Amino acid sequence: MMRIKLLATPAIIILLFSLGFSLRRHPAHPPIENTSIWQNYEQYKEPAIQHRMVKHADMQPLITKHVSSGLLRSSVIGSSVQGRDIHHLIAGKGKIKVLLWSQMHGDESTATMAIFDIFNFLAAKDDNDRFRQLLKEKLELHFIPMVNPDGAEVWKRRNAMDIDINRDARSLTTPEARLLMKVADDIKPRFGFNLHDQNILYSVGSSAKPATISFLAPAYNHTREMNEVRQDAARLIVLMNHTLQKFIPDQVAKYSDAHEPRGFGDTFQKKGISTVLIESGGYRGDTQKQYIRKLNFYALLSALYAIASNAYENEKVEEYFAIPDNGRSLFNLVIRNAEISNENLRYRTSLGINYSTSVNISERRLNYRGVIEELGDMQNNYGYDEVEASSLVSLPGKIITMTKAEWEKLSLESEAQLLKQGYLYIRFSDQRSPTGPLQNRLLNLINGASTGARPPGLYQYPNFILAPPEGRPKYAVVNGFLVDLSKEIRPLPNTYGY
Ligand SMILES: [Zn+2]
Missing domain, CATH: 2.30.40.10 (Urease, subunit C, domain 1)
Structure with a gap:
């Protein structure tokens, strides 16, 4: 008996090990790299948006289109200082709630463009149906595109009160910050995506490469501790980094994690929402940020799919810390x-x-x-x-x-x-x-x-x-x-x- 056990144990270990290994290599849900989403992007790209300076009025017909097709449930949750409607858009009927918001800084529109591409992807029917069905079945996706429409109207960072909405999560002086906070408090999402643009002069560490995309799992306290909530944000970042390296090798960096108690990412992380900050930076020759828009679209879909399939749980938090910091070279x-x-x-x-x-x-x-x-x-x-x-x-x-x-x-x-x-x-x-x-x-x-x-x-x-x-x-x-x-x-x- 003893002899058999001794012999069997290594065999079982090897069996389990190889089983686990093959599960990772051939998961039930093949990763985004195995789909034609990147190659088919031009079919999903929203043709009504061609330039960076997207305005509130540009979004209205696009929202109407996706509401009448049945993809989105839409509600106006309030208005900006100057009276522009702030929309809360919902797609999918799953249990896991994800909140994505963009352009709380009016001159940072890259992710807003990508969100409308994501809507077109979700509304399409093609050989990526399994991928989009999983998103719709497992997730309830909540979008607030263009949190700061007044800033977008004149292409400036701050809102019409000249307050930085992403420094208003604590005092909630601006109507836009109050609306974003209210949505988060009402739906209590499991994950959050805080979508921004950064200065194109940020580099990856001290290298010659621009930080085309920078990520951050914001800190919920000054000592920058890691709890499960923040670790899950870091795991999603590790996964998106892997996805992006194929297209922009060595052009992904990590944003400073100095704690900012006035910021929404830090505040949501503290509330238990695993929150990821994505900063779209520069890419040579892409002044209209149309390639970076595609990268946003693809990275966001890879993250949403990883949430829907739990694939992010396999990622190692240490790899998040290995991503180079933003530099200024x-x-x-x-x-x-x-x-x-x-x-x-x-x-x-x-x-x-x-x-x-x-x-x-x-x-x-x-x-x-x-x-x-x-x-x-x-x-x-x-x-x-x-x-x-x-x-x-x-x-x-x-x-x-x-x-x-x-x-x-x-x-x-x-x-x-x-x-x-x-x-x-x-x-x-x-x-x-x-x-x-x-x-x-x-x-x-x-x-x-x-x-x-x-x-x-x-x-x-x-x-x-x-x-x-x-x-x-x-x-x-x-x-x-x-x-x-x-x-x-x-x-x-x-x-x-x-
Ligand atoms: Zn910003």
Whole structure:
């Protein structure tokens, strides 16, 4: 008897071990990676939303569409300071309640776009029916898209009282914060998703990679303890991180977990709602955040599916802590080792250029204004764009004079020719020229005489030429935008009238 037991035990252990292993490899519910959801995304993407500056009025017909199709139950739970309806949308009939809310900061719309893509996915019928059926059967999904419609209307962070709604979870001064809190208190969700955008200059640790997505399992106290509630949020993050690494390798980071008792994530975590913060950051070339929207859509679906199938329980909390922290090593443009001549000084150094933005609400466009924000050793900094300029010297841009009528007739090709000759500014000979952002142009306008003659300097507007000594211009930097003069030249997002 004893002999048999001794022999049998290792065999049973091996059997159980391999069974468990095969269950993990072949779970009853295959993971999102085994579906065609990523490949089919264009079928789910909401075509009525093409740009980041989504407004409250854009959502209304989309909500109506999904309510009349029977996907969503919708109620207006109250209104914003300026009287815009706040919608509470419910999908699914499962036992596990999940609350997702977006755009409590009015200029952070990426997840709002993704939520309408998720609605289209849930409403579709195709070879992913098993996946969506599981979500609808196991989950009751509660959405509050665009918590801050007044901020969204003018593309600003705060609400119409100029209060940050995500710093209002404790005092509940704003109607928007009170509504979000009331929904959470009424439905008592098991999970929460707090959906935001972050500065695109956040990097993954000190690397050159942007933090395209950053996650946080917010802390419920100052000592940042981990309980089961917070651990489940961390497990979901580990799962989403695995999902995203395939598409954005090394571009996922972790947001600071300093406790913020005024924040909704921290407050909900304390209430026992496992809450995940998702911050959409930057991705090279994706100024409208349409690729990051797709990443949001996919990561959120992977998390919801993991909740519906309990798959998140297999994830290891330690892996959450292994995700690199958000860093600040990125600039919009880095020029390395350029020669600067400034009066009697001549030296080589690097320049870091960033853009500040202003909003043109009627045209739903952001205008950019470059500023030189760093000068010096930038070996540990990186740019979305970079130039190695160790064989180049920086030169002030030249000014060409013409009439306003001549400027109006100037073609893009003619402006490109002027850039190649080192001109960065046009001065009108017959009147003052307009100031502020200029669209569809390559050159700036200038009224004063001196600006053009200045070498690049700290906190100045980045307008200069880079050329080999005694050679023809190789690059132009116009309003902080890099133009490679040896390549096809396209209009810049905007130049500037000074
Ligand atoms: Zn935010």
